[in-house]
Amino acid sequence: MKTLVTGAAGFIGAHTTLRLLQEGHEVVGLDNFNDYYDPQLKEARVRWVRETAGDFPLYRIDLEDEYGLEQLFAAHRPEAVINLAAQAGVRYSLDNPRAYLNSNLAGFLNLLEACRRHPVKHLIFASSSSVYGANHCTPYAEQHNTDHPLSLYAASKKANELMAHSYSHLFGIPATGLRFFTVYGPWGRPDMSPMLFANAISSGQPLKLFNHGEHQRDFTYIDDIVEGLVRLLPQPPEADQHWDREQPNPSTSMAPWRLYNIGGSRPVHLRSYVEMLAGLLGQQAELQLLPLQPGDVINTCASSSALEQAIGFAPCTSLEQGLARFVEWFRNYYLINLPLPGESSRSAAAPEGVA
Known part of the structure; x- marks a missing residue:
């Protein structure tokens, strides 16, 4: 086609x-x-x-x-x-x-x-x-x-x-x-949480968590x-x-x-997500807890049952698997080939959508 x-x-x-x-x-x-x-x-x-x-x-x-x-x-x-x-x-x-x-x-x-x-x-x-x-x-x-x-x-x-x-x-x-x-993974957007957080952790910068890190997100x-x-x-x-x-x-x-x-239908607390990412990077995360920002949705969780019924598939990659693949790409692309993205100063609350 x-x-x-x-x-x-x-x-x-x-x-x-x-x-x-x-x-x-x-x-x-x-x-x-x-x-x-x-x-x-x-x-x-x-x-x-x-x-x-x-x-x-x-x-x-x-x-x-x-x-x-x-x-x-x-x-x-x-x-x-x-x-x-x-x-x-x-x-x-x-x-x-x-x-x-x-x-x-x-x-x-x-x-x-x-x-x-x-x-x-x-x-x-x-x-x-x-x-x-x-x-x-x-x-x-x-x-x-x-x-x-x-x-x-x-x-x-x-x-x-x-x-x-x-x-x-x-x-x-x-x-x-x-x-x-x-949505997250290799080649992701620099303004979204995986890149922002990985950059902050890798460069020893404070990692900004809005709503005091109490968000939950359904990562896909x-x-x-x-x-x-x-x-x-x-x-x-x-x-x-x-x-x-x-x-x-x-x-x-x-x-x-x-x-x-x-969506993955498995929401994750944002602090747990940061701990997992920091562990994969082999470094500690310094957290800066801040109030809720305008426009943020506090928690997301998808029911993908209608999609599964229509096409016989629903997202199945675990966060552990997906973040490990993201970190491998991040190390190769940013920590070896290019300088770290200059995005660490941008606000990182709950991860945003994709489109």
Whole structure:
């Protein structure tokens, strides 16, 4: 299947592109290589994919570039789209809200319009566990309320789910949204907790834990995320024939649209997570306990039973296994080849979502 992967130089995008190429899919990549974090890491990911699985066309354009996106679709006619491009980060949205309006809303609209003009068999798009917001009823299930986001980032992801539904209803675009839960692993983002914490521990800097370290997070290893994406790709949703307008299920529809959680379903206390990471690095962690930050969700835990029923798979990599693989990569990439990432001063509360 010819698949367009947006955000192909990003953390999840690079891993997904690699897996698709290895399985014989034709992949077209798109990424704007912005400077939200070091573009050199994005370039390195692309080199890693090409050296491991072969070359693929990669367009350096932005989803906000409506004309460029139209030209790409017209030239390549992708059969499927995996949309992993977005302005990420919860805390960044407090200071730079327009970045989320431009990328996550205007950019996603351009993508939907392109899928409308050049129909695809399946659009898979990244959502986030952040959409559950003020809902404290865990484990989160797709039927739970998501009407109270705690950050603009979360609101933009909720908006993506609604925008995709409207296009599925109006134009028959089969669309599946995946709510990612704290994705981590090799080649991860420098603004997320594994990299921030590993950097602080390795360089002997204080490690900032907001909410006094009392968060819990449902960590999901990158390979499990990619497995879910690849299995879903050939299974576009169909209209739910049992959908009831009087008692609507928020995760299905009379349109070809579906939402799934994808998470490890094994939440970990943040202090235990830090202890495990420090042990793997062979160093002590100096903790700086700080109050809860605006926009943070206190605890997350996914119910992935709906996804497992649909594709016969749910995330299964233990945190011990996943962190060990991350630390091996971190040592090779940062402690041998490059200087430590200059991100230790950025705030690290509860780890954020991915997309």
